[in-house]
Amino acid sequence: MEKQRRINVTQSSMPSFEEYVEEIRSLWETRWLTNMGAKHKELEEKLCKYLQVPHISLMVNGHMALEMALQAFNLSGEVITTPFTFASTTHAIVRNGLVPVFCDIRDDDYTIDVSKIESLISERTSAIVPVHVYGNMCDVEAIDRIAEKYNIKVVYDAAHTFGVTYKGKGAASFGDASMLSFHATKVFHTIEGGAVCFKDEDLEKPLYYLKNFGIQGPEVIKDVGANAKMSEFQAAMGLCNLRHIAEEIEKRRHVAEAYQENLDGLKGIVVWKEQAEVEANYAYFPIRVVPENFGCTRDDVFDRLAEIGVNTRKYFYPLTNAFDCYMDIGSPADTPVAYRVSKEILCLPIYADLDLEAVRRICNCIRECQRIG
Numbered sequence: 433m434e435k436q437r438r439i440n441v442t443q444s445s446m447p448s449f450e451e452y453v454e455e456i457r458s459l460w461e462t463r464w465l466t467n468m469g470a471k472h473k474e475l476e477e478k479l480c481k482y483l484q485v486p487h488i489s490l491m492v493n494g495h496m497a498l499e500m501a502l503q504a505f506n507l508s509g510e511v512i513t514t515p516f517t518f519a520s521t522t523h524a525i526v527r528n529g530l531v532p533v534f535c536d537i538r539d540d541d542y543t544i545d546v547s548k549i550e551s552l553i554s555e556r557t558s559a560i561v562p563v564h565v566y567g568n569m570c571d572v573e574a575i576d577r578i579a580e581k582y583n584i585k586v587v588y589d590a591a592h593t594f595g596v597t598y599k600g601k602g603a604a605s606f607g608d609a610s611m612l613s614f615h616a617t618k619v620f621h622t623i624e625g626g627a628v629c630f631k632d633e634d635l636e637k638p639l640y641y642l643k644n645f646g647i648q649g650p651e652v653i654k655d656v657g658a659n660a661k662m663s664e665f666q667a668a669m670g671l672c673n674l675r676h677i678a679e680e681i682e683k684r685r686h687v688a689e690a691y692q693e694n695l696d697g698l699k700g701i702v703v704w705k706e707q708a709e710v711e712a713n714y715a716y717f718p719i720r721v722v723p724e725n726f727g728c729t730r731d732d733v734f735d736r737l738a739e740i741g742v743n744t745r746k747y748f749y750p751l752t753n754a755f756d757c758y759m760d761i762g763s764p765a766d767t768p769v770a771y772r773v774s775k776e777i778l779c780l781p782i783y784a785d786l787d788l789e790a791v792r793r794i795c796n797c798i799r800e801c802q803r804i805g
């Protein structure tokens with residue numbers, strides 16, 4: 433095959449250089465570069481509207497947003513979560529002194545299997561941290577019912593759901609709180625960044641203090657805070673990117689549809705599909721390679737695509753309960769569905785400016801894998 437430019441699994445969208453420069457121009461006059469300035473305030477207001485959430489607190493990144501959210505609820509003991517996620521989810525729980533209890537996932541959309549939650553609840557359980565993985569929504573109604581019955585909190589890792597709605601409601605409006613990530617690789621970004629969206633107004637001050645070292649006044653520090661503030665330059669990038677978000681998602685939709693048309697019906701390949709009543713954001717395009725039906729493995733497909741210059745990601749592999757640092761608190765054997773999915777899943781390249789010719793090339797390569805075996 434002729435030499436072509438490598439295709440990455442993702443590529444950050446950016447506003448024009450001029451648009452960003454115009455957005456940050458005022459910072460040279462105010463000299464207010466961080467610590468909840470004008471850009472920070474404007475972005476919070478605009479995001480509350482766009483995301484349809486009652487309250488939001490911007491953070492330096494998604495990981496710290498999750499750490500701060502868990503800390504703000506004063507949780508203790510055990511937290512039920514899934515291992516089919518990015519390292520951040522489990523780390524945020526453990527770094528808060530909490531013990532993750534791993535629940536298995538569903539075989540179709542890879543979110544937490546709600547039928548398995550109740551058997552994991554003990555008198556030490558204080559919260560559930562489910563993940564809307566790939567922007568697929570968890571069964572939020574069932575999770576709400578369980579949380580109410582046992583009087584425990586629900587904090588979603590909603591890092592993948594920017595712009596997603598379920599039954600017309602913002603994805604980050606469910607549960608007690610949701611964490612969003614605005615990392616450069618996400619659908620909407622502030623270079624690095626994140627947010628906590630929350631229901632109860634009383635959480636506003638604690639989150640504000642926690643992200644600024646726990647400082648409540650010049651001489652008053654009551655909580656063990658951190659530094660998790662979003663800077664004005666990050667917020668400015670967010671203000672620019674928010675202007676283009678509809679087009680960003682629309683372009684991603686075209687890429688996803690091209691994959692679906694090309695791969696649908698291919699034996700042994702399970703193609704990502706939109707969920708019912710969900711307006712998707714096309715953040716990822718995961719496929720599953722089922723070796724018994726396809727004739728070769730996920731790793732074979734990964735290698736073949738790499739040979740023709742296409743970077744894909746084994747996302748999420750390994751499971752977090754297979755990490756060295758979590759050997760003592762869980763094992764992939766406890767979550768057999770997640771374990772199997774982690775060995776079959778492959779995220780294909782998707783970003784707004786990925787051209788459809790590249791999608792065809794990728795799909796042809798996958799078809800060839802099957803023929804060669």
Ligand SMILES: *Cc1c(COP(=O)(O)O)cnc(C)c1O
Pocket residue numbers: 493494495496517518520521563589591592612613614615624625626
């Ligand atoms: C990206 C991501 C995070 C962490 O967000 P950062 O902004 O990179 O800190 C957490 N959870 C999931 C599922 C993610 O994909």
